[in-house]
Amino acid sequence: MTTEIVEPASGGVDLDPTDQSIGVDRVAADGMAVKARSQRQMVIRRFLRHRLAMSSLAVLTSMVILAYVGLWFWDLPYDRSGTVVDGGRSTIDLIPWIDGDGFQMGQHPFGQDNIGRDYFAVTLKGAQGSITVAVVAGLVATTIGTIVGALSGYFRGLTDTVLMRIVDVLFTIPLLLLAAVLSRRFDTGGAIGGALIIASLIWLTTARVIRAEFLSLREKEFVEAARALGAGHTRIITKHMLPNVVGSIVVSATLLISAAILIEAALSFLGFNITEFSLGRQVQTYRTAFNTRPWLFWWPGVFIIVIALCINFIGDGLRDAFDPKQTRVRQ
Template sequence: MVGLLPDGPQKSYSQAQLIRRRFFRHRGAMVALAVLVFITLLAFTSIGIGPIPGWWDKNFTSTGPSIDGGRPTLGWFTIGEHPFGQDTVGRDFFAATMRGTQISLIIAFAVGIGSTIIGTVIGALAGYFRGWVESILMRLTDLLIIIPLLVLAAVIARRASDAGIWGLVVVLAIVTWTSLARLVRGEVLSLREREFVSAARAIGTHPLRIMFRHILPNTVGVIIVSATFSISAAILLESSLSFLGYGVQAPDVSLGLLISDYQNAFTVRPWLFWFPGMFILAIALCVSFIGDGLRDAFDPRQNRKGE
């Protein structure tokens, strides 16, 4: 009779390793991450940023003679002189689209980080201290939620239009933190009654230390996933504001501003509308897929074969 061989040693993984394994096995998130990295590298290396030059020899402000009606020269195996074509005054539209992508990415990620910080702090304070602190912060949150987001952002952005893109970042961060605040508050409400929090209170740990050292690290999954969706929402909101004339102002450009400026040229020079629109769509979809991958990775109910 042949005996059964004992199972070999099972490799154990930490929580962080399990999260990484789940995320890296999410094919949609991996493809989206690769595309987003490619778009970011293309935008920042092609025309450069600030004093750092890029490999593309044209900029988004210089005009020139229109070649072949400004049509794109991009082919399957060729780039040509103006791969994305030229606008109505002869500017290279590839350079303009890359500059718009730079600005839109900077605004989107800065808004995502800013709104995440604001929402996390407000939600944590409301959930931990309860009482009048929670009442004031949650009523403020409810007030901002019931006002249409685009209208509120447009009104505030109009006031801060002279502050440039960083003024716009502050405005968008101020109006997009509400959903995360409610999520963090719910998580903190459930964690504040746990044994490790009671033990920290018993030994006299300061409430802020308990909140930021013991409670918030246990909500990092919710915070990170929400931050990715905030980035996706921010780029769409910035594009909408710029399209309406309340976002990025000339002479600088963003993807939404490019669509707004050339909307009337859609029938005669449709490429002036296609390329910015495709980059907006690609960035928003990539960030959303990455967010889906992170959500699956942080979900403790995930039980995938091989982990």
């Protein structure tokens, strides 16, 4: 990603006709080798300046802290029922300045469910479950996708044909249906099991992306140079190729995590158990209460939307940080 230094010299992005040549204008970077700033620093700097991504990161972090740490400090456990007060209404002041009494959490900020459990605690527990499933699924899927894509793109030939045909076939099967069947077949219960089911379905795009990157990287002269030095496959893949696709891997991981959140919610909503506690499951459970006690439906729903959105925005920010050229086109 030396583009950063090269661009000023050649002036334009795609306009410069000399860009195509071997290096005539790329050598322009000669004079421009600005300051010694590593690419990692560049990526971080660009990400930090991406406002939407940064605020999403802040929101997401606070939600995660709230879900995992907040539950500890909240004195009402999620599994203890009690007396339903005021029909279980939320006691949180959503618009505190209207009635003039300032911000108040109240006893049950998110209200109570029909058996008097504190719904704030329940929602946080659900968020915990959803986030765990999504993160595990996203990471596992990224790993599978990266490995398959890397092998496919590096070895090409038969390996590539076999692996990619498998991917093609999997692509044609409706995802949700398959997940539903799997979750029925293997009644997992735990978050990890559920995560694995989701992961086994969403790695396909990552595999294709990484394969494409490997195919083009493989033709790069530095990879050829490594072969000429006598470096083995493992060394070439891990030392020379993978570090050059970190950007794509990170971006696709974030996108997979947000996809996993939504898939989990959808599956739970359809009544297939992915994990015991999850936001999707709460939505499913209380969808019948929509008319009577809508907050039981809304709170987990809002959580799902906010988490998924935040992760998507962070993914956007990362992509722009890793690949500044793309940003420019969009503007």
